[in-house]
Amino acid sequence: MYTTELKDKDQKAAAVSLADEDPEKLAAFEARVAADDFIEPKDWMPEAYRKTLVRQISQHAHSEIVGMLPEGNWITRAPNLRRKAILLAKVQDEGGHGLYLYAAAETLGTSREEMIDALHSGKAKYSTIFNYPTLTWADIGAIGWLVDGAAIMNQVPLQRTSYGPYARAMVRICKEESFHQRQGYEIMSVLAAGTAEQKRMAQDALNRWWWPSLMMFGPPDDKSPNTAQSVRWRIKRETNDELRQRFVDVTVPQAEAIGLRVPDPALTWNDERGSYDFGAIDWEEFYAVVRGEGPVAKERTQARVKAWEDGAWVREAAVAHASKRALKMAAE
Amino acid sequence: MTNANWPLWEVFVRAKNGLSHKHAGSVHAADARMAIEAARDVYTRRMEGVSLWVVPSSAIVASDPKEAADLFEPAADKVYRHPTFYTIPEGVKNI
Numbered sequence: 195m196y197t198t199e200l201k202d203k204d205q206k207a208a209a210v211s212l213a214d215e216d217p218e219k220l221a222a223f224e225a226r227v228a229a230d231d232f233i234e235p236k237d238w239m240p241e242a243y244r245k246t247l248v249r250q251i252s253q254h255a256h257s258e259i260v261g262m263l264p265e266g267n268w269i270t271r272a273p274n275l276r277r278k279a280i281l282l283a284k285v286q287d288e289g290g291h292g293l294y295l296y297a298a299a300e301t302l303g304t305s306r307e308e309m310i311d312a313l314h315s316g317k318a319k320y321s322t323i324f325n326y327p328t329l330t331w332a333d334i335g336a337i338g339w340l341v342d343g344a345a346i347m348n349q350v351p352l353q354r355t356s357y358g359p360y361a362r363a364m365v366r367i368c369k370e371e372s373f374h375q376r377q378g379y380e381i382m383s384v385l386a387a388g389t390a391e392q393k394r395m396a397q398d399a400l401n402r403w404w405w406p407s408l409m410m411f412g413p414p415d416d417k418s419p420n421t422a423q424s425v426r427w428r429i430k431r432e433t434n435d436e437l438r439q440r441f442v443d444v445t446v447p448q449a450e451a452i453g454l455r456v457p458d459p460a461l462t463w464n465d466e467r468g469s470y471d472f473g474a475i476d477w478e479e480f481y482a483v484v485r486g487e488g489p490v491a492k493e494r495t496q497a498r499v500k501a502w503e504d505g506a507w508v509r510e511a512a513v514a515h516a517s518k519r520a521l522k523m524a525a526e
Numbered sequence: 527m528t529n530a531n532w533p534l535w536e537v538f539v540r541a542k543n544g545l546s547h548k549h550a551g552s553v554h555a556a557d558a559r560m561a562i563e564a565a566r567d568v569y570t571r572r573m574e575g576v577s578l579w580v581v582p583s584s585a586i587v588a589s590d591p592k593e594a595a596d597l598f599e600p601a602a603d604k605v606y607r608h609p610t611f612y613t614i615p616e617g618v619k620n621i
Contacts, residue, residue, distance in 0.1 A: 234591070236588060236590065236591050237591050238591075283571075286567075286571065287571070290567070290568050290571065293553065293568050294551060294568075297534075297551055297552045297553070300534070300552075305531070306531075306554060307531060362551075363551075366551075370571075370572070509532070509556075512532070512555075512556035512557070512560060513556050515556065515557070516557035516560075519557065520557075
């Protein structure tokens with residue numbers, strides 16, 4: 195799963211601080227990054243680079259963790275044991291991805307607690323896609339195929355992102371992610387080849403998830419002021435619009451192959467560009483979801499906070515046990 | 527909410543016997559046993575390993591990137607440490 199880098203309140207502060215950096219160190223840093231060298235935790239880096247990364251990596255981690263909720267919703271109702279085992283494995287992977295990413299962000303000097311607090315208090319953002327509900331089993335297919343498909347599109351270039359720990363986390367994640375997309379596409383293709391009602395269910399899921407999936411790539415390039423800086427620092431390797439176009443180009447034939455129709459009347463093949471032209475995205479909806487007005491935004495945060503609070507006694511017990519054992523060992 | 531911050535552990539995975547343990551990432555855990563179990567869940571879900579090491583991150587001493595030149599550049603001009611540096615008469619074998 196993936197998140198686009200969404201703005202929060204710290205962003206302005208990060209943007210102005212470049213002027214305060216030591217120009218010599220900054221130039222050396224920029225030269226290294228431009229030469230595709232990796233930056234490692236103990237290397238010097240501009241404060242704005244550090245802050246942008248903490249924001250992007252932690253948002254990405256939060257998206258993995260919150261992303262477990264819409265799918266977890268269907269584990270007990272998976273149509274058979276095979277699907278249930280697969281979905282369990284996928285949701286467990288998402289938890290693992292969250293952990294790789296939190297650990298990468300922690301190398302930049304933030305703590306797990308701070309990040310989790312920011313998520314639970316609503317200060318931190320996560321991908322808008324998870325604030326849509328999963329109404330039918332076909333939604334699990336659509337999420338794997340489209341949401342994880344969009345994630346892969348975004349994450350593959352991030353394996354070469356300039357910050358070493360982030361790049362390494364992305365390598366692990368990408369390795370695991372392609373099964374996620376395939377199992378989703380398989381669900382969709384089985385439904386699409388089933389009864390009329392099953393096919394209708396698959397089409398309905400595609401209809402509801404198509405546009406939110408395109409929004410996952412973030413605002414259009416001309417409305418994404420940080421893209422240039424992030425591309426220059428190799429935090430991002432490609433722009434939102436480039437990745438979105440590539441996603442449309444590979445996904446439309448996949449829909450056609452299983453007899454489903456992408457819900458966009460403006461969709462046409464453009465021979466000249468060698469790409470699909472597609473209809474306008476409803477950015478008002480996107481910004482509303484970013485603001486926390488997504489259909490199930492409240493439920494998602496509540497579920498996270500409840501899980502955290504209900505698990506408090508386990509965390510406390512583990513610490514009590516560890517300190518008791520440490521005392522005992524010291525006494526021996 | 528609890529203030530019980532679990533310490534950080536570095537995880538090393540041996541992919542199979544005959545290979546050394548290699549750094550895979552890190553986990554938070556209250557103690558060593560829990561760190562092993564978390565590492566197993568997080569880093570070996572796809573048969574990536576047959577053995578794990580977990581080391582408290584605080585126990586790792588790292589070299590400073592600022593001293594990288596002092597530490598590692600002296601090796602750069604000692605090409606005679608590599609066998610390809612030497613000229614061997616043509617036709618000589620097994621050396």
